[in-house]
Amino acid sequence: MARYSRMEVLQAMMESGLVPVFYHKNLETAKKVARAAADGGVKVLEFTNRGDFACQIFTELIQWCEKEMPEIILGVGSVIDPGTASLYINNGANFIVGPILNGEVARTCNRRKVPYMPGCGSASEVSQAEEYGVEICKIFPGKEVGGPSFVKSILGPMPWTLIMPTGGVETTRESIEAWFKAGVACVGIGSNLISKDLIAAGNFEAIARKTAEVLAWINEVRGRSVFTGIEHVGLYPDSKVSGKAITQWYVDTFGFKDKEGTSSFFLSSSGPGRIEVVKNPEADKPHIAVRVTNFELACSILKSKGIELEEPKIKSDAKAVFLKGADPAGHRIHILWNRN
Secondary structure, eight states: OOSSOHHHHHHHHHHHOEEEEEOOSOHHHHHHHHHHHHHTTOOEEEEEOOSTTHHHHHHHHHHHHHHHOTTOEEEEEOOOSHHHHHHHHHTTOSOEEOSSOOHHHHHHHHHHTOOEEOEEOSHHHHHHHHHTTOSEEEETTTTTTTHHHHHHHHHTTOTTOEEEEBSSOOSSHHHHHHHHHHTOSOEEEOTTTSOHHHHHHTOHHHHHHHHHHHHHHHHHHHTOOSEEEEEEEEEOOOSSSOHHHHHHHHHHHHOOEEEEOSSEEEEEOSSSOEEEEESSOOOSSOEEEEEESOHHHHHHHHHHTTOOBOOOEEOSSEEEEEEEEEOTTOOEEEEEEEOO
């Protein structure tokens, strides 16, 4: 059964804005593609139901993802009948996508509370899909049905509709900007993003870089920043004053609440941002933690600028990594993502 709830899947799709679409008959290659997409910052991935034994590949791939990349939400596309939908749902699919609208598939997915994104090409099909309980309508083929102008035309009389075009979305800033300014909730991109040439060449790094680039464009068009501000400033004690004494001063002076961890104290109040007071004198200058919305994408952006990173520390509810170099004043910087 699906590991993620319907609401979690839909929220992840809309937050990310990008759903890469791919198929490969070789399991090991499929794993490498999934890893590359995740390294580029993707949270949702669609494996298409194509080729012999596609379900077998999908089943092994989703089991691997659950173990190696549990943050990835994997679903299946090119589903046109309820039997196939049931088969994939029983093998863990977190969402179902189809090139056409099928009421029986919608009912099958609704029974299991699995999101269904059917292919629609008219206002009537979009409306029918929404009557079936569909939250995000796939517009397919996106270019042929009218492109971004079709999206605008639908959202005029039906502003509540959530649209995901697939087919006709290019991996250029101009294309991304046109679709998102038209009002799409997210986009699906297949071979334009995960090309056969790159897979054949084994250039999975290029897939990760292109994925990060597309996600960065989406954030720019939406007016969002991956790097959202200062999460905390880290202070260090020295031979004259202990970490506990520094912490107590902030508690007494400002009324901050302190929380003790294994190696640090964290000070906070009702507003954003925290102060970390490290217990041991590890450095002379404070360090700064920058909050990010997407850890993998943030890492990809920094690497694209030639910035080297240390080994990241990954937990289920937090991810962090220090930059190898310091800022011009010698302060160490690390980026931080957490669920809070």
